[in-house]
Amino acid sequence: MSQISLGRYLFERLHQIHIDTIFGLPGDFNLALLDKIYEVEGLRWAGNANELNAAYAADGYARVKGMGCLLTTFGVGELSAVNGIAGSYAEHVGVLHVVGVPSATSQAQKQLLHHTLGNGDFDVFHRISANISETTSIVTDIAQAASEIDRCIRTCYMTQRPVYLGIPASMFDDKVSAKLLDTPINFKFPENDPDAEKEILDQITSMIKASKKPIILADACTSRHDVRSETKKLIEMTKFPAFTTPLGKGSIDENTPNFGGVYVGSLSNPEVKEFVEDADLVLSVGALLSDFNTGSFSYQLHAKNVIEFHSDHMKIRKATYPGVNMKYVLEKLLKVVPSIVENRKDTRKIPTAKYKVVTAKDNENLRQEWLWNHVGDFFQEGDIIISETGTSNFGIVESKFPNNCIGISQVLWGSIGYTLGACVGATFAAAEIDPKKRVILFIGDGSLQLTVQEISTAVRWGLAPYMFVLNNNGYTIERMIHGETAGYNDVQTWDHFLLLPAFGAKNYENIRVKTVGEWNNLIQDKAFNKNDKIRLVEIILPVMDGPDSLKKQAKLTESINAKNM
Numbered sequence: 001m002s003q004i005s006l007g008r009y010l011f012e013r014l015h016q017i018h019i020d021t022i023f024g025l026p027g028d029f030n031l032a033l034l035d036k037i038y039e040v041e042g043l044r045w046a047g048n049a050n051e052l053n054a055a056y057a058a059d060g061y062a063r064v065k066g067m068g069c070l071l072t073t074f075g076v077g078e079l080s081a082v083n084g085i086a087g088s089y090a091e092h093v094g095v096l097h098v099v100g101v102p103s104a105t106s107q108a109q110k111q112l113l114h115h116t117l118g119n120g121d122f123d124v125f126h127r128i129s130a131n132i133s134e135t136t137s138i139v140t141d142i143a144q145a146a147s148e149i150d151r152c153i154r155t156c157y158m159t160q161r162p163v164y165l166g167i168p169a170s171m172f173d174d175k176v177s178a179k180l181l182d183t184p185i186n187f188k189f190p191e192n193d194p195d196a197e198k199e200i201l202d203q204i205t206s207m208i209k210a211s212k213k214p215i216i217l218a219d220a221c222t223s224r225h226d227v228r229s230e231t232k233k234l235i236e237m238t239k240f241p242a243f244t245t246p247l248g249k250g251s252i253d254e255n256t257p258n259f260g261g262v263y264v265g266s267l268s269n270p271e272v273k274e275f276v277e278d279a280d281l282v283l284s285v286g287a288l289l290s291d292f293n294t295g296s297f298s299y300q301l302h303a304k305n306v307i308e309f310h311s312d313h314m315k316i317r318k319a320t321y322p323g324v325n326m327k328y329v330l331e332k333l334l335k336v337v338p339s340i341v342e343n344r345k346d347t348r349k350i351p352t353a354k355y356k357v358v359t360a361k362d363n364e365n366l367r368q369e370w371l372w373n374h375v376g377d378f379f380q381e382g383d384i385i386i387s388e389t390g391t392s393n394f395g396i397v398e399s400k401f402p403n404n405c406i407g408i409s410q411v412l413w414g415s416i417g418y419t420l421g422a423c424v425g426a427t428f429a430a431a432e433i434d435p436k437k438r439v440i441l442f443i444g445d446g447s448l449q450l451t452v453q454e455i456s457t458a459v460r461w462g463l464a465p466y467m468f469v470l471n472n473n474g475y476t477i478e479r480m481i482h483g484e485t486a487g488y489n490d491v492q493t494w495d496h497f498l499l500l501p502a503f504g505a506k507n508y509e510n511i512r513v514k515t516v517g518e519w520n521n522l523i524q525d526k527a528f529n530k531n532d533k534i535r536l537v538e539i540i541l542p543v544m545d546g547p548d549s550l551k552k553q554a555k556l557t558e559s560i561n562a563k564n565m
Contacts, residue, residue, distance in 0.1 A: 002178060003175040003177060005173045005174065005175060006142065006167070007032070007173065009146055009178075009180070010033075011036055011037055011039070011040045012040055014069055014153070016185075017157070018065060019067055019068065020043055021429070023046045023048055023055075023061065023069065025073070025077060026047075029099075029102060029169050030074075030098075030099070032172045032173065033071070033169075047460070049457060053451050053454040054084070055081040055083070055084020055085055056084045056422050056454075057424045060386070060408060060419075061425035062093050062094050062095055063422070063426065064433070066226070069096045070095055072098075072099055072100075074125065075125055081097065082128065082132070086132045087410055091247075092220065096156045096165060097129065100166075100172075101138065101169070123138075126166060129164040133161065136165075137152055137165050137166065139165070142174045142175075145171065146176045146177075148165075152165045153185055158187060159312075193324065196321050197332070200321055200324060201332055201336070203307075208341070214283065215240055215243060216235055216240050216242040217242075217243050217248075217285070217287070218251045219286045219287040219289075220412075221285075223406070224311075225326070225327070227285065227309070228252070230331060231251070232253065235256060237341065238337055241258050241260045243260045246264055246292070246394075246411050247288055249262065251286070251407075253404070260276075261351050264293070264549065266552070267553055269356075271352070272351050280305055284307065286310065287310070295552075311327075312324075360516045363517060365515055366513065366541060367541065367542065367545050368391060368545050371541075372397075372547055373398055375396075375399050377523055379400075379440070380402060380438060383402065383405050383437075383438045383440055384426050385401065385405055385408070386407075386419045386423050386439065386440065386441045388409075388420075389409075389410055389411075389415065390416070390444045391444060391477060392444065393411055395546075406426075410422075416446070416450055416475075417448070419442075419443050419447070420451040420454050421454050423439060423441040423458075423465050424463065427439040427463040427464070437531075441468060443467065443470070444470045444476065444477075445469055445472065446476075449494070455500070455534075459503045459508075463534060464531045464532060464533055466535050467534075469539065470541055471540050471541065473493070474490045474543065480546060480551060484544065500534065500536055507532075508534045510538075511536070512538045512540065513537065
């Protein structure tokens with residue numbers, strides 16, 4: 001082929017970087033574009049239940065494979081996806097949002113088309129998305145179309161932020177040179193300014209040499225911006241005590257001898273809190289310092305001795321170095337670290353109480369404090385573990401992850417129901433990497449009701465996630481913050497065992513657990529540990545039961561909300 005359609009060019013480019021599943025819904029402004037997906041061998045169209053779920057799925061997929069793609073139609077479709085895209089923007093997740101828009105002729109004539117506001121303004125939805133995108137583009141010139149697609153893909157991947165790409169329906173079949181595909185998209189970061197980088201490295205090495213009680217604190221962007229391996233090497237080389245935040249869960253191996261636990265400010269385990277806040281140097285990698293990620297901003301770190309590594313800047317004490325990429329700094333730091341820490345001895349005792357030890361008898365009803373303390377017994381190396389906004393987000397902090405696990409949560413954006421869509425996207429990604437890789441979801445009964453239709457997509461494609469539904473009869477996290485007995489925190493009781501067959505599942509399993517003994521028997525079952533079918537496990541819990549960290553956070557949030565009223 002000397003030429004290919006613009007639509008096919010887009011999907012060939014995505015396939016080249018191993019984005020093999022496209023999420024979204026059909027609409028008359030993107031139908032002809034969808035045809036091009038089937039022209040690319042190895043590419044598939046997921047076909048989600050709605051655009052919001054599709055955006056969540058693309059986000060979950062991207063957190064596993066580095067980038068995702070969402071395809072919607074103009075107006076009604078793209079607006080339905082906006083909440084999901086906003087979450088990706090807030091949490092540094094690379095999602096390419098492709099929108100099929102009306103033809104240039106229709107726009108120029110300001111035709112009164114369906115899916116418009118009826119006022120001739122065809123750019124309004126594009127402007128809305130511009131506020132939650134790293135960059136945007138509406139393709140108008142076929143001569144520049146291929147390079148514009150490449151620019152959008154590159155920006156999305158490099159910045160780990162959503163990018164909006166609008167393509168007029170009249171251009172899907174326009175031709176571009178197929179030879180353009182022979183030149184890979186350049187994903188190499190520009191080199192850092194050498195003088196700034198040298199100054200940064202000199203300061204870091206000097207501060208490390210002078211420190212007596214250094215620590216490493218890994219946060220969300222350690223994973224988002226692909227510096228997990230560099231951070232791991234830094235921990236191994238320095239042997240500095242290492243901690244994560246809730247959003248950073250899974251970014252470093254928790255079995256490493258110098259792993260000290262999860263730091264959440266005042267909500268931390270007391271031993272962890274004391275150790276972290278006693279440090280005289282903090283190497284902070286990929287920080288995303290939101291309220292729920294920091295115990296309502298209750299961090300007590302010595303600001304003069306904090307070195308922050310970010311994807312687009314560095315910060316040392318109070319000095320900020322814009323445009324400096326942490327990956328290059330970490331790579332160079334690793335070359336000099338061995339000589340800096342040679343013969344260095346650290347006699348500090350790593351916190352031993354990083355995880356609680358909670359006991360209960362087999363005949364006792366399940367409670368969250370015990371559950372989150374023991375759920376790690378079910379996890380395996382390489383699992384993808386997804387925890388919903390609510391009790392799960394706070395409880396998972398008390399769970400031990402095996403090595404090479406990926407933790408997915410939405411602590412900053414916190415959109416209820418996000419994780420079911422994200423679970424489907426992550427399961428697509430996991431199956432593309434290794435069909436045996438397990439995806440494990442923890443979601444509340446209330447959150448499930450927001451996005452339950454996406455189970456249909458999982459069933460349609462034969463996906464086999466574990467869906468643990470925490471049934472505590474409503475929005476427990478909201479009850480703890482405000483309105484314990486208020487009707488607005490209630491949800492309609494569902495018979496969860498009817499869901500999988502209702503969505504057409506044939507190879508499935510429904511399980512209900514109420515007691516400690518039932519849980520132990522379940523996770524020790526070898527058959528249950530194989531992800532060979534889709535499973536819904538309903539966990540029966542008391543209404544106002546929750547992890548200790550959630551109870552403390554709820555009190556903080558209620559207090560802050562009351563002061564701001």
